[in-house]
Structure formats: structure tokens, C-alpha cells
Amino acid sequence: MASLLWRDTSKNISAIMERLPVNYALDFDVPKDIEDGYITINRKNFTYHVVISGVMPYSPETEAIAKKKSGLKSIITIEKVEKIEPLSVMEFRAGGKTLETIANFEVGERQVTEIREKYGENLSEDVQNVLDDAKAMGFTIPESVAEEIARRRQEWGEKTYRNILKRIGEEIGNELIDPYEAVGIIAAQSIGEPGTQMTMRTFHFAGVREMNVTLGLPRLIEIVDARRIPSTPSMTIYLKPEYETNDEVVMDVVKRLENTSISDVADIITDIGELTVTVRPDPRKTKDRLIEMEDIMNAINRIKGITVMEDSGQIIIKPQQESFKKLYLLQEQIKGLTIKGINGIKRAIARVEGKEHRWVIYTQGSNLKEVLEVDEVDPTRTYTNDIVEIANVLGIEAARNAILNEALRTLQEQGLNVDVRHLMLVADMMTFSGSVRAVGRTGISGRKSSVLARAAFEITTKHLLRAGVMGEVDKLAGVAENIIVGQPITLGTGAVDIIYKGYPKTKK
Amino acid sequence: MKYTKFEKARIIGARALQIAMGAPVIIDVPKNIIDPVDIAMLEFENNVIPITIKKASKILN
Numbered sequence: 001m002a003s004l005l006w007r008d009t010s011k012n013i014s015a016i017m018e019r020l021p022v023n024y025a026l027d028f029d030v031p032k033d034i035e036d037g038y039i040t041i042n043r044k045n046f047t048y049h050v051v052i053s054g055v056m057p058y059s060p061e062t063e064a065i066a067k068k069k070s071g072l073k074s075i076i077t078i079e080k081v082e083k084i085e086p087l088s089v090m091e092f093r094a095g096g097k098t099l100e101t102i103a104n105f106e107v108g109e110r111q112v113t114e115i116r117e118k119y120g121e122n123l124s125e126d127v128q129n130v131l132d133d134a135k136a137m138g139f140t141i142p143e144s145v146a147e148e149i150a151r152r153r154q155e156w157g158e159k160t161y162r163n164i165l166k167r168i169g170e171e172i173g174n175e176l177i178d179p180y181e182a183v184g185i186i187a188a189q190s191i192g193e194p195g196t197q198m199t200m201r202t203f204h205f206a207g208v209r210e211m212n213v214t215l216g217l218p219r220l221i222e223i224v225d226a227r228r229i230p231s232t233p234s235m236t237i238y239l240k241p242e243y244e245t246n247d248e249v250v251m252d253v254v255k256r257l258e259n260t261s262i263s264d265v266a267d268i269i270t271d272i273g274e275l276t277v278t279v280r281p282d283p284r285k286t287k288d289r290l291i292e293m294e295d296i297m298n299a300i301n302r303i304k305g306i307t308v309m310e311d312s313g314q315i316i317i318k319p320q321q322e323s324f325k326k327l328y329l330l331q332e333q334i335k336g337l338t339i340k341g342i343n344g345i346k347r348a349i350a351r352v353e354g355k356e357h358r359w360v361i362y363t364q365g366s367n368l369k370e371v372l373e374v375d376e377v378d379p380t381r382t383y384t385n386d387i388v389e390i391a392n393v394l395g396i397e398a399a400r401n402a403i404l405n406e407a408l409r410t411l412q413e414q415g416l417n418v419d420v421r422h423l424m425l426v427a428d429m430m431t432f433s434g435s436v437r438a439v440g441r442t443g444i445s446g447r448k449s450s451v452l453a454r455a456a457f458e459i460t461t462k463h464l465l466r467a468g469v470m471g472e473v474d475k476l477a478g479v480a481e482n483i484i485v486g487q488p489i490t491l492g493t494g495a496v497d498i499i500y501k502g503y504p505k506t507k508k
Numbered sequence: 509m510k511y512t513k514f515e516k517a518r519i520i521g522a523r524a525l526q527i528a529m530g531a532p533v534i535i536d537v538p539k540n541i542i543d544p545v546d547i548a549m550l551e552f553e554n555n556v557i558p559i560t561i562k563k564a565s566k567i568l569n
Contacts, residue, residue: 178512496518501560 004030004037004052004076005092005099005106008067013039013048013081015065021053021079023064027071028105030055034076038087043101045086051079090373098375119143126150130165139169180495182479187422191407194416195220213385219410223403226430226438228388233366235345238381239359250350250359253376257348257363259341260289262299262334270331275322277331279315291339299339306330342370368393391436399436403427450474452481515561516552523557524548534558 006026016022032055038046054077056062064075092099094108123131123143130146130153141149145168153161177183198217214222214232222230237257243249262268266281281296293313300308300315305326309316317334319326344367350359366386372379372393384390385406391399404420404427411418429444430437437443441458448454451467451474466472476482479489488494511519527533528544534556537547551557 178514180512180514493514493518493521496515497562498518498522498559499562501558 002031002034002107002109003092004034005046005089005102005108006037006039007043007102007104008039008041010041012065012067016078017081019065020081021077023062023075024078025058025064025066025072025075026105027068027073030074030076031107034107037076040089040102043103044089046089047083047086048081049084050081053077053079098373124150126153133165134169137165137169139172141168141172180491182491183425187425190418190422191426194411194418197416198414215410216414220407223387223406223410224426224439226388226436226443230386232364233384233386235363235366235368235371235382235384237361237363237371238378239361239376240378243376244358244378245356247359249376250361253374254348254350254361255290256340256374257342257345257361257371259343259345259365260291260339262296262337262339265289265291265339266296268331268335270327272324272327275318275327277317277327277334279317279334281313295339299337300334303330303333303337342367345371388436396431396434396436400427400431403430403436448478450476450478450481452484453478456480456484509560511561519557519559519561520545520548520552522559523551
């Protein structure tokens with residue numbers, strides 16, 4: 001259902017709202033079937049929603065408020081105007097592309113994202129039967145497994161089916177661990193021991209010198225330390241299915257992603273005597289990256305408070321306010337100015353994968369937020385290895401999965417096989433509080449409630465002194481503090497509470 | 509009753525300590541078994557140990 005989207009002034013809007021319902025004349029050919037519209041004032045967010053009850057061509061006799069003095073083409077009858085929470089323009093699509101700003105008029109449709117659970121309440125009957133049978137035997141299985149079983153139940157026959165289900169139950173029982181098992185230390189050992197076998201090799205992207213990816217032990221340390229920025233941030237970008245085999249579109253996207261800043265293509269010379277900054281483009285570099293003089297001029301003109309002069313291939317920039325500080329700030333601003341591309345993406349390379357000739361784009365540098373907004377990018381498959389960024393853009397559960405996947409991949413690439421449950425424990429511990437916390441003094445270990453545990457970990461005197469001064473109480477609930485004090489720890493047998501139950505009747 | 513390995517170890521251990529300190533043994537044991545732990549394990553297998561588990565009801569804070 002398409003809506004009319006347009007930019008207007010608060011003056012017009014107030015005039016409309018005073019005389020509802022009212023005819024409003026616009027300088028745009030409004031399609032006949034439009035029933036509602038959105039108005040933006042700042043071109044980026046819609047702040048008003050209108051209900052339109054009729055559209056007619058413009059005629060001077062009809063009584064109407066005019067948006068402009070001339071060029072009026074149609075009249076819409078507005079029944080209702082309501083103020084809404086700011087709605088981003090980018091939620092609408094027109095002509096197959098996401099809208100970025102509304103200059104005057106657009107006819108667009110609101111993008112609706114449907115979120116469905118993979119196995120919701122619509123399980124087919126045989127799958128539900130398998131699940132019920134499993135439950136009758138005393139265990140639960142995931143829906144994907146039940147689906148597989150239901151599919152093959154006919155070919156197995158009833159007896160084999162029952163046997164298989166029984167065996168599944170037994171295997172699950174074997175894999176379960178007992179409550180109060182010391183899983184933390186077991187997970188630590190299970191991940192640490194293969195860690196001693198890992199190498200410190202970095203991986204070279206065949207033929208491309210710059211695209212190194214950190215692998216092995218250094219990468220695992222980065223993940224577990226929850227580093228703000230990994231040492232080799234990189235993204236794996238998939239395009240939407242309709243674009244991913246189209247060579248031209250792929251190359252165009254690659255060019256749009258790669259970031260070029262002024263310092264990449266030009267020399268910047270600051271003249272303190274004249275209080276100017278001169279930008280001298282290097283012809284070789286500009287040709288390499290397909291930058292024209294006007295791209296540089298456009299980028300520079302975005303800076304406010306300067307005067308720009310072009311002189312025989314050079315650009316001379318002078319700050320309007322004559323001070324050394326302004327000159328310095330200007331110089332720094334120009335150095336980092338993006339001419340084109342997405343901030344943070346240093347290099348982007350497309351490769352063909354698989355028999356179907358599908359393109360995948362690999363980048364050095366990561367900016368998940370802005371890459372996801374590019375129209376051709378498939379947001380359901382695009383990936384980055386910067387975990388903190390994933391937490392900021394997609395949320396903490398996504399970050400938990402990212403930690404798990406990255407750690408698992410790092411270990412598997414080295415040929416090491418660690419049970420996924422140990423890594424799941426690490427990922428859960430790092431994220432359960434709601435933000436990504438490192439495993440270390442600054443993260444989990446430093447936030448323990450027990451004084452003795454923190455003191456035993458690092459910086460002993462600081463914690464003990466502070467605790468003494470503030471009168472802290474240590475409840476002796478954890479492992480480290482009980483060992484220090486000499487009591488049995490609260491895990492394993494120490495967690496078991498026994499009582500007398502009386503003599504059973506014995507046969508003599 | 510299905511005990512976890514920790515509960516089993518605790519029960520046998522507590523019973524073995526009692527036997528070692530002179531408590532009467534409930535079942536008849538062969539003359540050659542003298543180790544208290546072995547005697548406790550035999551009692552456990554025959555399900556005659558008068559000790560059971562109280563599930564933790566207070567939450568450790």
C-alpha cells in the first residue's frame with residue numbers, strides 16, 4: 001500500500017490542522033489510489049501522518065490551501081493529521097530502492113519485516129507425535145531432529161522407530177552432566193589444553209598482500225579479552241540473491257564500499273605563514289582509485305567555515321577565522337576527510353565462490369551499521385568479526401553467538417576439536433550481564449562479590465585494604481574463598497546435604 | 509533412587525566414616541572384607557544405608 005510522502009513547513013501543517021477536513025493543493029501529480037501520507041520537515045524523519053480521503057486534479061475554483069503559489073497539479077482532501085513518533089525516511093522504499101531523503105514528493109511503501117520463529121506453533125502432526133513419544137519416554141529433542149525422524153518413520157517401521165527413539169534417550173542421558181559439576185574449571189582446561197597446541201601463524205589471502213586475518217592463539221586471546229577493535233577487523237558481505245551473480249552490480253558495490261580519504265590520493269601541505277592548507281592531488285593515485293577533481297572539491301566543500309580556492313590543480317583552503325588553532329584543526333579534518341566509500345572500510349575485494357558463480361565481498365576494516373544500510377547488501381547473511389560492533393548493532397544475543405562462532409572457528413581451523421559446550425559456557429559468561437565483558441581483571445573476574453576471590457586473582461593489597469576500610473562481608477559462597485579458608489568447596493560433594501532416613505526393614 | 513555421582517560418593521563416604529569409628533554394620537559381610545569403604549559400598553549396593561540426600565532449599569547468596 002503506497003503512501004504519499006512529502007516535505008513541508010510547520011506553517012503549512014498548522015494551517016491544515018486548523019481547518020480539518022480541508023483540501024490541500026500540491027505541485028505534484030498524486031496517484032488516485034493514495035489513502036494516506038507522511039510529512040517530513042527535516043527531510044530525514046516523518047513527524048506527521050495524514051489520512052487522505054480523496055484526490056482530484058487541480059482547478060482554481062476549488063477551495064483549497066495551497067502548498068505553493070504556482071505549479072499546482074492536484075488537490076488532496078485531508079481528513080486527519082496526527083503527530084507521530086519520528087519515523088525514519090529510510091523505512092520506505094520507492095522505485096525498488098530505499099529512500100534516503102525526501103526533497104519534495106515521493107510515493108513509497110513502508111518496508112515490513114516479518115519475524116517468524118523457525119518452528120512456531122505450526123508443527124505438523126507427525127512431528128508433534130514424535131515429540132510426544134519422546135516426552136513419554138522421559139526426554140525432549142529439538143524440533144529439527146524430530147522433523148528428520150518423522151520424515152523417515154515410514155521407511156523404518158514402528159519397531160525400529162521405537163528402538164531409535166530409545167537409543168536417542170539413552171545417548172542424551174549419557175551426555176548430561178550431574179548438577180554441581182565444576183563445569184567452569186573443566187571448560188577452562190578443555191579450551192586451554194588445545195590452546196597450547198595452537199600456532200601463531202597468520203593467514204595470507206592468496207595473492208593479496210594486505211588482507212591478513214589474525215588466526216590461532218592471538219585471535220582466541222582477542223576474543224576472550226573482548227577487545228574493542230580486533231587487530232584485523234574484516235567483514236564478509238553477501239549481496240541479495242538477485243544481485244549476487246551480477247558482475248556489474250558487484251563491482252559497483254565494491255567501489256562504493258572502499259573508503260578513499262584525502263590523504264590516500266593527495267599531499268597535504270600546511271603553510272603556517274600564509275595560514276593555508278594546500279591539497280595537492282597525486283595524479284597517479286587519483287587515477288588508481290578513480291577520483292576526479294570534483295569529488296575532492298565536493299568533499300572539501302562539506303567543511304564549514306573555510307574559503308576554498310582552486311589554483312592549477314591544487315586546492316588552497318583558508319580558515320575564515322585566522323588562528324593557529326583553527327588551522328591545526330582544519331589540517332586534521334582534511335587529512336581524515338572521506339571522499340567516497342564507507343568510513344572504516346580500507347579495502348574491499350570480491351571473490352567468486354561455488355559452482356553457481358556467486359560473488360562474496362571481503363573487506364579489510366569493519367563498519368557493520370553503514371554496510372547493512374547499503375541497498376544491495378543481504379543483511380541476513382553479512383558478517384563481521386568485530387564482536388563489540390555486533391553487540392552494538394545487532395544486540396547482545398547476536399554477540400554471544402558471534403563469540404561462540406569465532407572461537408569455534410579459530411579452534412577448528414587449527415585442527416582442534418573442542419566440545420561446543422565449553423565454548424558455550426565461555427560465551428554465556430561473557431554476555432549474560434547484558435554487555436560483552438572480558439574474562440579478566442577488568443571484566444568478569446573483577447566483578448565477583450567475594451573479596452577473597454578478587455584478592456586472590458590480582459592486586460591483592462588494594463582489594464583487602466578497601467574491604468577492610470569499608471567493612472565488606474564475604475559470604476564464602478564460591479570456590480576460591482573456601483579454599484583459602486580451608487572449608488570444603490560448594491561444588492561436587494561439598495554441595496550435597498545428607499540427612500538420616502531411618503532403618504529400612506531388613507530381611508534376616 | 510537415582511543418585512548423582514556426588515551424592516553417592518558423599519553417602520558412601522559418610523557411612524564409611526561411621527563404620528570406621530565403630531558403628532554397627534547393618535548387613536552381614538564376608539569375613540575377608542575389612543576396609544570400611546568396601547563395607548560401606550556393599551551396604552550401598554544393598555540399599556540399606558540409613559542416609560539420604562536433602563535437596564538444597566536455601567539459595568546460596
